[in-house]
Amino acid sequence: TYDMYQRGDYYGVLINADTALSRYPDDQVIPKFQFLKVLAIGKTEDIMVFTQALDSLSKSTPDPEIAERSKAILAYILDTDKEVKTETEKIEAEVMYTADTTGEFYYGLFVRGSMDVNQLKFEFINLNLDVYPNRTIDVSHEVLGDGVTAVFVKRFNDMEKTWEYYDHVFRSQEIFDVLEGTEYRLFIISAGNEGILINDGVANKYWLFFQKHYNRNEADTDTLDR
Template identity: 25%
Template sequence: TDSLIKISDQKTALALLEAGKIYYENFSDRKRAVETLETISRRFPGNETEPEALYNIYKIYRDDNNNQMAEVYRQRLIEKYPDNEFTKSITDPDYYAKRSVVAKEAERLYAEAYNAYTTGNFSLARSLCETGMEKYPKHELTPKFVLLKSYCTARLSDEKAFRDELSGLVKQWPGTPEAARAAELIAFLDQEIPELKIEEYKEAAREIYTDDKASPHIFALIIMDPLFNINQATFDIISYNIDKYTNRNFRTSGTLVDDKYIMITVSGFKDLGEALEYFSALSVEREIRNQTGAKMIRFLIGTKNMEALEKDKNPERYNVFFLENYPEAAVKK
């Protein structure tokens, strides 16, 4: 899938970057270092590692007193990544000194906001966090400001507003400790107040999915356990179809999606009416052997919305859309 290719490319680019730095710093092999680092630009143009690769090539030529080639890579870095910190470090002699001042100012502001929060002045703490987010939008302390602001929201507003801010943090700052903490809090809220998650899914689903009832529909069974026996589940559906729909040539297939969940699909319905009849007749508990008690979701989905689901990769969110937009479907287990 595209996502797996991106992950593989990123790992390769990072490995090339580290290898190039090792060739130069540990073995003083300038030629191999430059060749390895240049591979990033050639194979993965625009990758987040490219600015650092170009910077290191510039530095290698500069240290070797090859000013002509150093200038070539200096210009490439400036032209392609004018706002990158590696670019700023070679265009502004005072860049790191300025960055140190900014860091101290951000730390002081965060300490002030945290102190206001711990002493119960949540309005002031929230205001200081908003100031920090505005003044330092890309600073390493920014996700801390965002998380602290969400804590203030929890004190000043309701659970929905709290969850909304946590969700924003997870989306905007993935991979940070603050995003991980936000995800934990979201999971807790969803367990304690499940309607919050449903409401968020409804809002998001309206942006992702459309009224697709005119297109051919597919029945989908989602098994939220990637380790579930996919062959057994597919066989159970095929056996059900042979037993109940002898004269129909339904097509059944099973797919593991991103190692997160299994999707069993049935297609070949004459129209939405037949798909609805199939949906209402199939009892998942009766027909699917589920010894592990895996969570299962089932719905009908049009071909256009299936394309959207393949990008969104969140069947629970689509299911909320389905339940809201297909009232004619008798929701049975």
């Protein structure tokens, strides 16, 4: 089967691999057949099908070497093909996150770039005192991957009140003065999804989910270079 792959007979590889998988599912060489099948998929299908096959194999194979090789190829594709990375993150986000519309929500802000996070939190606290003088609203931040800091303002009883607060922030010159020179995105997030975001650490993945399920399309809410 490997010789067939070397000769470019990729459909032959797919047939042989499927035959081996059906006849000898518990054989110790099956992971190698699975890997050859995925490589043949890369030659016969589009890039998204290939990346999904690599991701699936890296998570399911019992062979650590095959898993690492699959991850390495996948990482290379995602690093070099921005469109594939975005489409992959969209798929992952749909699996990870839930399009909640009820329950507690938080206001959120992704920021990349040099800023005084304490000053930013101070401006949020001042805004909170102006808008909700009789309520205690917490402001926290988390450092995510890719140099992004996530700021959260908690907590609001429902999505509608969170959007109201979002609009107050949108009109706050003091907050945007602190953000000057940075790249940022404004969003809202449910309490359940916030924990998933922090654990995952990938801002863009949640942003893609937010764009699909929640965004009201304000043009000035996204300056973060994707």
